[in-house]
Each structure stands twice: as C-alpha cells, then as structure tokens.
Amino acid sequence: MHNRNNITDKIFWVGTNDRRTHLFENYWPLPKGVAYNSYVIVDEKTAIVDTVEKGTMDEYLDNIAEVLEGRKADYLIINHMEPDHSGSIRSLVERYPEMKIVGNKKTFPMLERFYGIKENLLEVQEGDQIDLGEHKLNFYMVPMLHWPETMVTFETTQGILFSGDAFGAFGTLDGGIFDDELDLDYLDEEISRYYSNIVGKYGRPTQNALKKLSGLEIEMICATHGPIWRSHVADIIAKYDKWSQYKTDEGCVIVYSSMYGNTEKMADNIARQLVKKGIKKVRIHDSSKTHPSYIINDIFKYRGVILGSCAYNGDVFPTMETLINELEHMAIKDHVLGVFGSKSWGGGGLKRLNKFAEEIKWETIEATPEALCAPNNEDFDLCEALAEGMASRLKELYK
Numbered sequence: 497m498h499n500r501n502n503i504t505d506k507i508f509w510v511g512t513n514d515r516r517t518h519l520f521e522n523y524w525p526l527p528k529g530v531a532y533n534s535y536v537i538v539d540e541k542t543a544i545v546d547t548v549e550k551g552t553m554d555e556y557l558d559n560i561a562e563v564l565e566g567r568k569a570d571y572l573i574i575n576h577m578e579p580d581h582s583g584s585i586r587s588l589v590e591r592y593p594e595m596k597i598v599g600n601k602k603t604f605p606m607l608e609r610f611y612g613i614k615e616n617l618l619e620v621q622e623g624d625q626i627d628l629g630e631h632k633l634n635f636y637m638v639p640m641l642h643w644p645e646t647m648v649t650f651e652t653t654q655g656i657l658f659s660g661d662a663f664g665a666f667g668t669l670d671g672g673i674f675d676d677e678l679d680l681d682y683l684d685e686e687i688s689r690y691y692s693n694i695v696g697k698y699g700r701p702t703q704n705a706l707k708k709l710s711g712l713e714i715e716m717i718c719a720t721h722g723p724i725w726r727s728h729v730a731d732i733i734a735k736y737d738k739w740s741q742y743k744t745d746e747g748c749v750i751v752y753s754s755m756y757g758n759t760e761k762m763a764d765n766i767a768r769q770l771v772k773k774g775i776k777k778v779r780i781h782d783s784s785k786t787h788p789s790y791i792i793n794d795i796f797k798y799r800g801v802i803l804g805s806c807a808y809n810g811d812v813f814p815t816m817e818t819l820i821n822e823l824e825h826m827a828i829k830d831h832v833l834g835v836f837g838s839k840s841w842g843g844g845g846l847k848r849l850n851k852f853a854e855e856i857k858w859e860t861i862e863a864t865p866e867a868l869c870a871p872n873n874e875d876f877d878l879c880e881a882l883a884e885g886m887a888s889r890l891k892e893l894y895k
C-alpha cells in the first residue's frame with residue numbers, strides 16, 4: 497500500500513517517471529525527464545486507461561497490481577497507440593488475459609501491426625459508453641491530436657477527462673501528481689514545449705477537439721504526460737486554445753548560423769535595434785547550439801522571426817537547414833519574417849532563406865541584408881532597416 501496514488505477514492509495514478517531517456521521520440525530533448533501517465537479505475541468492473549513506455553514496464557505492472565489487490569482487469573482503454581503509451585499492452589495482456597481491449601476502428605489495425613494482438617477487442621464509436629458501476633466512460637474521437645486513432649475518454653460521474661497527449665507536458669512528476677502539488681513555474685517551458693513540439697503541427701485538429709469537448713463539465717484532466725489538472729483546468733484549456741490558433745505575443749526570435757562570428761554580429765546588431773525601437777522580448781539563438789525544440793517553442797510564443805545564415809558550400813548552413821525544414825514540416829502559421837545572411841563569394845545562405853520565405857507564406861520584411869565576408873556600415877544600415885521594418889510591423893499588430 498506504499499505506492500498508491502489516489503486521484504479520487506476509486507481512481508489511481510499508476511504511471512511512471514522516466515529520468516533516463518535523453519530524447520523523446522528519439523528527437524526532442526528531455527532535460528527534466530518525462531512522465532508516462534496511466535490510470536486505474538476500481539469499480540464493480542475495473543479499467544486501466546492507457547499504458548506506459550516499455551522501459552518502465554516492471555514498475556508499472558507492480559503499480560497496477562498494488563491497486564487491483566488481486567482483482568482482474570476488466571478493460572484496457574487505449575486512447576492513443578504511440579508506443580510511449582501502448583508499449584506495455586502486450587505484457588498487460590499476458591498478465592490479464594481476459595481483459596477487453598477498448599479502442600476504435602483505427603486503433604485495432606495499429607494494435608495488430610505493432611503487437612500482433614487481435615483478440616478480446618471491444619470497438620467503441622463516438623458517444624458510446626462503458627458502464628463500470630459508479631463510473632461511466634464516454635468516448636470521443638479526436639483524430640490527429642496527434643495521431644489518426646486518437647480518442648479521449650470522459651468519466652461522467654466525476655467529470656474526469658482522460659485526454660491522451662492533449663494537455664500533456666514534458667517533465668517528471670517530482671513528488672506530486674496534481675497541478676497544485678507541483679511547481680508549475682519550473683514546468684512552464686516543458687508544458688509549452690510539449691505542445692509546440694508534439695502537438696503544434698495539428699492546430700486545426702486541436703481546435704476541432706476543443707470545440708467537441710467544450711460542452712463537457714470537466715473537473716479534472718488526466719493527460720498521458722505531465723501534471724493532472726484539477727486547479728488549472730480552465731488555464732490549460734485556454735493555453736491550448738491560444739496555441740492552436742497560432743496566437744502569439746509581441747516579440748521577436750532571432751536565429752543565426754555563423755561560423756566565424758560575422759553573421760552573429762549582424763544578429764546582435766538587429767537585436768539591439770529592435771530593443772531600441774521598443775521590442776523588449778527578443779530571443780537570440782545560435783542554430784548550432786540550441787536544439788530546434790527550444791527555438792520552435794519560442795516561435796510559438798512570439799510573432800516576429802528573423803533568420804540569418806552564412807553561406808555554406810553554396811547553400812544555407814546545415815543546422816539552419818534542419819530548423820527551416822522543421823518549420824516547413826510543422827507548417828506553423830501567422831508570423832512576420834525577416835531574413836539576412838553573409839557570404840564570402842558565391843553565397844547560397846540568404847538564397848535558401850528567401851526560398852523558405854516563399855514556401856512558408858509568412859508576411860515578410862523587405863530589407864534582406866547580406867554581408868560580403870564581414871558586415872560593413874552599409875550592411876549594418878540594412879540590418880537597421882530590417883529591425884525597423886520588424887519593429888514597426890509588430891507595434892502595428894499589437895497596438
């Protein structure tokens with residue numbers, strides 16, 4: 497009975513904390529780790545909601561056994577098939593072979609292809625209900641939040657939304673599991689970075705899901721990562737609403753790629769001019785040092801984006817190429833873009849950034865300085881013109 501984590505008298509958190517994995521999805525940094533949340537409802541019938549990544553499975557199976565106290569598991573609800581949540585299904589099935597696996601018509605082909613499981617399935621559709629006794633579970637499809645099979649489960653008696661990845665966060669649950677037990681200031685960037693990195697591409701599906709769920713009386717949100725929301729339910733829903741509409745604040749993110757400091761000098765000059773013109777929130781990143789995860793997160797916060805690159809083998813610098821590929825892939829909307837660069841002979845960096853500007857279809861600033869070898873006064877004049885164009889447009893947008 498030492499490790500029971502009650503959410504209510506009959507619902508338990510049985511998830512795990514992962515402080516060992518460096519990269520989520522083998523790409524996104526996890527400096528503060530990540531939690532895989534799973535839940536057990538103990539009623540006349542018992543239900544497990546989602547599972548955990550297989551690396552923490554032993555601890556997870558012990559957690560479940562502790563709350564079930566010898567009872568069998570009647571249902572396993574699969575809200576989402578990504579292996580950080582489905583990774584323990586096969587072991588659960590071995591331990592609880594009579595358990596019905598609940599999913600929708602898009603869940604089960606994935607279940608079979610990932611894990612070879614095709615028996616004991618219970619398919620649910622939008623609005624279907626499973627009655628556990630005191631607790632009733634309703635199902636809502638939220639496709640592309642952020643996979644096609646994604647659904648959420650709403651417990652109607654107590655108003656608990658098992659939301660899958662929606663409203664999730666990076667960061668482990670250190671000592672607490674509820675939002676009001678944890679230091680949300682410490683987790684703030686991990687909450688927004690989870691949205692921008694993992695869900696951010698799917699703004700419209702997120703909006704669709706928010707509209708669909710808006711009629712529910714939600715008292716608590718149990719996501720598959722991060723805090724359980726009970727004191728800040730409206731706040732996290734409002735954040736998702738803002739982020740998924742690509743609403744941003746006044747500010748500018750400058751990202752540069754520089755081998756010997758000349759492009760960096762231009763970035764610093766532009767930043768100085770922006771601040772002198774009243775733009776206080778300026779964030780500068782070196783694309784060779786800062787992972788795109790953090791840069792993308794800042795771009796989700798601020799309307800202005802200025803990208804600068806030296807030429808490299810007739811093209812843009814490799815780490816800038818990685819970043820702009822990611823931005824194109826995520827199809828982030830509604831920004832104001834400025835570009836600049838440097839070259840020692842034939843160029844290529846600014847040319848690629850201009851191509852990116854055409855493809856991403858953001859509003860652009862006219863001045864596009866490109867220094868030859870090292871920036872001179874004329875180049876700095878153009879840097880100032882770029883900063884002036886960006887600052888005046890931002891001031892206009894946020895007046």
Ligand code: FEO
Nearest residue numbers: 578580581661720
């Ligand atoms: Fe947390 Fe999409 O898996």
